[in-house]
Amino acid sequence: MISVEDARSRIFAGLRPMGDEIVALADGLGRVLAAPVVARLTQPPADVSAMDGYALRAADGVGGARLKLIGEAPAGRPFAGRVGPGEAVRIFTGSFVPEGADTILIQENADAADGFVTVRESPGQGQHIRRAGMDFAAGDVLLPAGRRLGAREIGLAAAGNHGWLRVHRRPRVAVLATGDEIALPGEDIRHGGIANANTPMLAAFIAAHGGEPVMLPPVPDDGAAIASAVDAARGADMLVTTGGASVGAHDLVLEGLSTEGFMLDFWKIAMRPGKPLLFGRVEAMPVLGLPGNPVSAFVCAVLFLGPALRVLAGGEAAAPQLEPARLGAALKPNDLREDYLRARLERDEAGWVAVPLPVQDSSMLRALAQAQALIRRPPYQEALAPGEMVEIIRLDD
């Protein structure tokens, strides 16, 4: 049995980021940049007004002064002339400051009538002017390669005048559930059977993490059937299996994979829930074998599949983010396996309180769906009292 951290490092070592493609800016949501986004223009492009008001020379902006209005500078239509002594130009937020002017008198501090504006309160030099390039200059790196694109990143790339983005392709990830007992959800379930939760759950997980799921038809606990399904998965960027990894004396997924030339990297890790985790490759295709139990499969997906998808999609090789929380109940000492307890979160003045769910049995899918976090317990962690600090992974995204 290897540790969670070792397992993750070995998975990372076995993955390569997907190649590049271009997408229209508006289709970039959730994608990962394959190249930096470099500003194609300077923002603001010139000195601009930060307020609605009047552009004038600071030397003229003394209380009571009456300045001649010589024109307007609406946003997008710069004033063509020059502001001379005793003159002012009506200006709006975002408008270019006309030549000659070096301050903005905001409209709240001005009285305009009959083609003149009277200064009520004197603006300092440079007041309410945003300098050219204050946000960024042409040639600046706005977003680094590897950044996942949210709404703000798309807005920033747009502001930098990009209509297309170079991103990593989405990894196509095949999901293969194994088990004699599983039936497709909604279909008739024979005596002794259960509905297949893993395939749709993991497909949704893969989609939520930037991958394109391929739901392979589930196969029974039979080495030949598994081998045939693995063969059919060839060409996927990754294969995820569930089940079969702790069925009695021999491992059926391992048997089926071996027929297809599987190179095993590791099998079994020191964690709970989810001991029988398997990783290796069939030719170039990485294979991650998750436990058959949906709760264990989901926890292992959070710890290993999510980070793996991130690397495939071109992002950083990193563990899920751990956050501090206080414990809401006492916990006994932990054993040699790293433990991930399902917990709900409560908030108080000082931060988050993580309360372990009363039943931690790994068959409780309903409890998993109610959990808001996993509490991570390192191997051999001592008993903990309520109020002590723990590390959590939040699930409520």
Next chain:
Amino acid sequence: MISVEDARSRIFAGLRPMGDEIVALADGLGRVLAAPVVARLTQPPADVSAMDGYALRAADGVGGARLKLIGEAPAGRPFAGRVGPGEAVRIFTGSFVPEGADTILIQENADAADGFVTVRESPGQGQHIRRAGMDFAAGDVLLPAGRRLGAREIGLAAAGNHGWLRVHRRPRVAVLATGDEIALPGEDIRHGGIANANTPMLAAFIAAHGGEPVMLPPVPDDGAAIASAVDAARGADMLVTTGGASVGAHDLVLEGLSTEGFMLDFWKIAMRPGKPLLFGRVEAMPVLGLPGNPVSAFVCAVLFLGPALRVLAGGEAAAPQLEPARLGAALKPNDLREDYLRARLERDEAGWVAVPLPVQDSSMLRALAQAQALIRRPPYQEALAPGEMVEIIRLDD
């Protein structure tokens, strides 16, 4: 000027959740349930083994006892017979416990040879048996209406034997940017112009919050052009405009909307960045007017558009989640406007530390993209010292 909270309440009051549709279970990611998901079966369907081992009568499970192996119960294929005195059945995780047996001897505590199994360590009665219905029983509500579907919810609905889900339709939200200065990203930008960040940014925001964006072509600062675009947006479930709301003396978006029979609910709120926020309706279509500045537009989207999309999509009417953090720098007293400072987050032993970015100018889109949180400052909040508690909204999802 009304408060942020009042503005949000009035927006919520003006919205109705979308009607229902059905989606295949596997397409449910991110959708919101329009009806509860009720379990169609009991899970586990019968008493099942929690481990690989042997099913037997607890009375027979004494150290050194030698029991006759009368068969196997693989998962999905229940043993048809009955376990009598002196007998045992080979069993696997998830298999139905055969009639007559009332405990599981785990394989690590057993020696099997020649059709017999010898007990090495005595199991207690009921040991390693998961009872029928331990996770849920047929008829139980697994997921309530209004729940947004993530991978776990889809797994749970699958386990409850649902192949279809009843969800709210996605709201179709039209985005209309106004401004003489804006050009489409990637196209030539004339003197005085800038690239349109708001339309693609808000479209991505809408998609990320479960809506279907419609990117209307931007229009110049012209009441008639705006009116015509508003008319073209009819039939959308919501219209979001940007800009035009503080252009000099008159509001051009308001003018354009009025031509189309706009019923104003409110205009201008006591917050920073983002004072000129507008809400109302054109016939049945709610209209949310955001500021033209992309930073202000984004912050207002977080505070108002995200919650509005959630309500339209069938979810809860709620403000964005506030979380506690400690402040990483001193802050001066706040004025009458609720303030949302862009901040980066650092982690220490006790939790999150929110460090306001040095420049808070609302034109800094690059800084916005680097921020990980917004620090909320209520109106008239006193000066704060480093280390004091503040409330944040996290942006790094």
